[in-house]
Amino acid sequence: MFAQFFGQYLLSQGLLTSTQLYGALTEQKNARPKLGVLAINHGWMSGAQVEEVHAEQMRKDKRFGEIAAELGYLREEQVQELLTSQKSEHLMLGQTLIDQGLMTYESFSEVLTAFKEAYSLSDEQFSSILQGSVETLVSAILLKDGTPAGEWLPGYVSLFAKNLIRFADSGVRLEMAIAPRPSVYEWVFYQEITAPGAAGAGYTAIAGGEASMLKLASRFAQEEIAAPGELFEAAVGELLNLHNGIFLVNMSDRGTELGMEPQQASRSIPEDTLSRLQAIRIYGSDYEVDLLISDLTPLLRQPS
Numbered sequence: 001m002f003a004q005f006f007g008q009y010l011l012s013q014g015l016l017t018s019t020q021l022y023g024a025l026t027e028q029k030n031a032r033p034k035l036g037v038l039a040i041n042h043g044w045m046s047g048a049q050v051e052e053v054h055a056e057q058m059r060k061d062k063r064f065g066e067i068a069a070e071l072g073y074l075r076e077e078q079v080q081e082l083l084t085s086q087k088s089e090h091l092m093l094g095q096t097l098i099d100q101g102l103m104t105y106e107s108f109s110e111v112l113t114a115f116k117e118a119y120s121l122s123d124e125q126f127s128s129i130l131q132g133s134v135e136t137l138v139s140a141i142l143l144k145d146g147t148p149a150g151e152w153l154p155g156y157v158s159l160f161a162k163n164l165i166r167f168a169d170s171g172v173r174l175e176m177a178i179a180p181r182p183s184v185y186e187w188v189f190y191q192e193i194t195a196p197g198a199a200g201a202g203y204t205a206i207a208g209g210e211a212s213m214l215k216l217a218s219r220f221a222q223e224e225i226a227a228p229g230e231l232f233e234a235a236v237g238e239l240l241n242l243h244n245g246i247f248l249v250n251m252s253d254r255g256t257e258l259g260m261e262p263q264q265a266s267r268s269i270p271e272d273t274l275s276r277l278q279a280i281r282i283y284g285s286d287y288e289v290d291l292l293i294s295d296l297t298p299l300l301r302q303p304s
Contacts, residue, residue, distance in 0.1 A: 001161060002129055003028060003093040004173030004283070005141060009115050010097075020102055025171065027100070028092035035064040037095050038082045039074065040109045041130060047106030049073050054105075134158045134165075142174050142280075152296055156247060157280055160291055163243045168219040169284045177279035180292055182269060186210040187228070189236045190292075191244055191263040195299035201261070202296040203273055206240050208289030215287035237263040256300055 007025055010016045016024070036050035045053075045068065056067045065079035074082075094112070097103040103111070116126050119141050128136040138158040157174065164172050190205035208216070210228065217235035218225045225232050241263045248258045269277075273294070280291040 001134060001137060001165065001172060001174075002132075004171065005137065006112075006115060007093055008173060009118070010111065013111070013114075015107075015111065016097075016102060020100075024093055024096045024100060024102065028096040033091040033095040035068070035079075035082045036105055037091050037098065037108065038085060039068065039078075040105065040112065041091055041094075042078075042082070044078055045073050047104065047109035050105045050109075134161050138174070142176060152300060153278070153293070155250070156293065156296070157291070159247055159250065160243055160280075163239075163246065164282070164284075167242065168216065168239065171285040173283040174291075175281040175283065177281045177290060180207070180269070180274055180277050180279045180290060182274060184209055185269065185290075186267065187213045187236070188266045188269055188292075189213075189233075189240050189263060190266060190269075191240050192261040193244065193248075193296060193299060194259040194261065196257060196259075198299050200298065202299050203277065203292070203294040204240065204244060205269070205277075205292040206236060206289055207269070207292055208287070212284075212287035212289050216284060216289055219284070219287075233265045237265060251300075258299060 003025065007016070007021050011018060011021050036045070036054065039045035040047060040050060049068075049071075053064055053067045053071065053073070056062075056071075057064065060067065062070075065074065065082065068074040069076055069079055094103070094108050098105060098108060121129070121140055125136055125140050129140070135154065135158045138161065139154045142157065143154055161172060161174055185207040186209050188205050188207040190203060193202035193204060206213075206216075213236060214225055214227070214232060216239070217232045220239045221231065221235040225235065241260075244260050248260060251258050269292075276294045277292045278294070280293070282289050282291055
């Protein structure tokens with residue numbers, strides 16, 4: 001998921017056009033990060049050092065790691081670690097941009113550092129994100145300005161992102177939304193979360209336009225769903241039900257017992273419910289939907 005966030009950062013900084021970003025994200029699946037990109041990512045070499053090694057490769061029949069070690073830029077154990085991690089997916093976008101001539105090794109190094117500074121990421125956080133930690137990515141970037149719906153929100157959103165990646169779509173990017181978009185929602189799949197002794201219930205939903213919801217349903221069902229119907233409703237409803245089920249198990253492991261009502265499909269959201277929802281925008285590979293959540297904090301304050 002880091003590639004999508006990093007790509008959006010490049011777009012927001014005017015370093016890429018939307019067409020270039022889309023093409024790079026599409027092509028990155030076929031890219032294989034070279035050792036230079038990996039070395040920059042680890043902070044072991046600068047862009048200038050990588051360019052120097054590449055220049056040497058134009059003169060010597062030696063591999064990148066051999067020359068970098070000869071020049072004192074890498075130790076042998078570092079070369080071996082880079083070779084082991086060469087297939088790491090989170091650097092595919094950077095390598096693709098370099099291969100397409102949209103960035104140089106030097107500019108890639110600079111913008112990676114700028115990205116880290118823009119979000120005030122510590123070395124530990126940045127390393128965790130690059131190693132694929134969705135939790136750190138959500139907490140440090142998506143929810144960097146705080147969690148208005150409660151301390152439980154990072155865990156809920158991180159889990160949703162991981163479930164989407166696991167079961168439907170690896171090419172997702174999440175974004176905090178200002179408010180729900182009821183005029184866009186042609187379909188709303190919702191499920192209430194309950195707790196023993198709690199007066200009310202928490203509201204969770206996946207909502208969006210029909211075309212986007214059909215794309216999401218197709219990805220989760222792993223078959224083409226061209227029109228609303230029983231399979232469509234079962235697919236999106238089960239995605240939400242699966243996610244909430246795992247969330248409840250996680251909460252139970254932490255000592256909080258919750259329940260959930262059966263998922264349901266609707267064409268709208270009641271006005272009194274809309275006013276208490278937090279929206280997370282989900283940009284998928286070929287769809288755009290919202291994850292909607294009310295504050296679950298009252299449910300988590302169960303009497304002992």
